[in-house]
Amino acid sequence: MQHTGHATLSASEKLVVAAAGAAAPSVFNAQPWSFTFTDDGLEVRAESRDAALPTASAVRDVHLSCGAAVLNSRVALARLGHASRVSVLPDPGEPLLVARVHVTAGVPDASLDELYRWVDSRRTNRYPFRPERIPARVLTLLHDAARQEGATLRLLDGEPAYQRMLTSIRRATWTEEEAVRDDREARLSPDSGVSVIPPANLGPVPRRELPDDPPVRDMAEGLDVPGRGSAAFERHPDLAVLETADDGPGAWIGAGQALQRLLLEATGHGVVASFANQPLEDAWLRTEVAAGAAHHGHPQMVLRMGYATARPPAAPRRPLDEVVRYADA
Ligand SMILES: Cc1cc2nc3c(=O)[nH]c(=O)nc-3n(C[C@H](O)[C@H](O)[C@H](O)COP(=O)(O)O)c2cc1C
Structure with missing residues (x-):
């Protein structure tokens, strides 16, 4: 796709980015995130629907899941022709703001762009594997x-x-x-x-x-x-x-x-x-x-x-309108 060099995302581009973010793996498929679109990109927030996270590892897993969603949003931005820059935990006053992903002028990362085609087909596979080892x-x-x-x-x-x-x-x-x-x-x-x-x-x-x-x-x-x-x-x-x-x-x-x-x-x-x-x-x-x-x-x-012996179905995802926000709304 053509590189635009323009920081603003169109409405349809925002949905492509959010859908990619939401396709990330997450602990127990809890999808503990939201995506807020701003003037120059998006903010990924940790949003756990659990009243209380029972253990330290549960807190860690929410951050890991959100990190995976951040990577997917960067991949989608690259596919749409946008370069991006990530600030992790940019606001000490808002610890659930996991990352700001800024759309920047410049050339998108080709190695991220190439990964976009696998965003929807990746899935966690808990079936037996074939006996051969990975080269x-x-x-x-x-x-x-x-x-x-x-x-x-x-x-x-x-x-x-x-x-x-x-x-x-x-x-x-x-x-x-x-x-x-x-x-x-x-x-x-x-x-x-x-x-x-x-x-x-x-x-x-x-x-x-x-x-x-x-x-x-x-x-x-x-x-x-x-x-x-x-x-x-x-x-x-x-x-x-x-x-x-x-x-x-x-x-x-x-x-x-x-x-x-x-x-x-x-x-x-x-x-x-x-x-x-x-x-x-x-x-x-x-x-x-x-x-x-x-x-x-x-x-x-x-x-x-x-290597798989069987392919599981795609695990369900929350509707996008539950996880997408707009900063100017
Ligand atoms: C931080 C994290 C921890 C996970 N822990 C486990 C695990 O211990 N066992 C497991 O079978 N799957 C685990 N998963 C996989 C999720 O259950 C899986 O991503 C989710 O059900 C969505 O399915 P999908 O990956 O096929 O899209 C984990 C995923 C993440 C991101």
């Missing part, structure tokens, strides 16, 4: 995508780090705090009335096969969701940890942008991902995951990556 060449591209947003994708490709992560993922099942389990059940139970992850997106229940539990953790562990069936999962998925040098809201927003950049890059190479963040929800297990790194990175996401 090193593709893993390097995913690592570079995270690096461009200031984060590190630490691939767990050697022992003992790989086994240690599997143990942490399994241990998270036994140590899940009651408040976290209740929250998970409330969000995923089809009877709860608030479920935003349809059963088809949960994938099948991983079948237990001796000697080990499957190397995935069922997001709906312990819940009776009808119609899911069960399946054997791959024995050795590619596992990786997305890490940042710092910890805190700014780092989480950066990690969310890195996550989405690498997920779009992955989609372009036929690679799908699901997440196994459960060890990060427990403060002690998170320290254990962090200790696995040679450097002192802060783990923000645990990714399981591979």
Whole structure:
């Protein structure tokens, strides 16, 4: 598309940008964001519909989700021919203002523009993966995508780090705090009335096969969701940890942008991902995951990556008019 060099977005461009932002992944598909269009771009705000976020990890996940939405809005702006610049947490007096994305004069980032075609087809895939591993060449591209947003994708490709992560993922099942389990059940139970992850997106229940539990953790562990069936999962998925040098809201927003950049890059190479963040929800297990790194990175996401055997439907999204605002309205 032609570069206009003009900062003002048309009404239809605003909707394209907001739709891309809203297509981002979010924790429990909560879509905890809003997009306010201003004279020179947009503001992304964290908006959690929960009265109270039960844990520190829930707060972190909201920032990560909003970061992913910021990246998608930058991608859409690039596709529309606009260059952009992001200010993360620009107003100390308004901590829920995650980022301002300013439309600037100049040439749009071609590498972002190229990712736009994957915005709608990316999805979290909790189905079994094919047995083949991701080639090193593709893993390097995913690592570079995270690096461009200031984060590190630490691939767990050697022992003992790989086994240690599997143990942490399994241990998270036994140590899940009651408040976290209740929250998970409330969000995923089809009877709860608030479920935003349809059963088809949960994938099948991983079948237990001796000697080990499957190397995935069922997001709906312990819940009776009808119609899911069960399946054997791959024995050795590619596992990786997305890490940042710092910890805190700014780092989480950066990690969310890195996550989405690498997920779009992955989609372009036929690679799908699901997440196994459960060890990060427990403060002690998170320290254990962090200790696995040679450097002192802060783990923000645990990714399981591979090649799909089935494609889940698109997870539903809130109507755009619920999440779009106009500063002059
Ligand atoms: C910060 C964050 C944490 C997430 N944690 C998990 C997780 O632990 N397990 C999981 O299966 N999916 C996890 N997800 C994926 C979301 O459930 C998913 O993005 C959402 O349901 C929307 O579906 P989609 O990604 O297919 O659009 C996470 C996503 C984000 C952004």
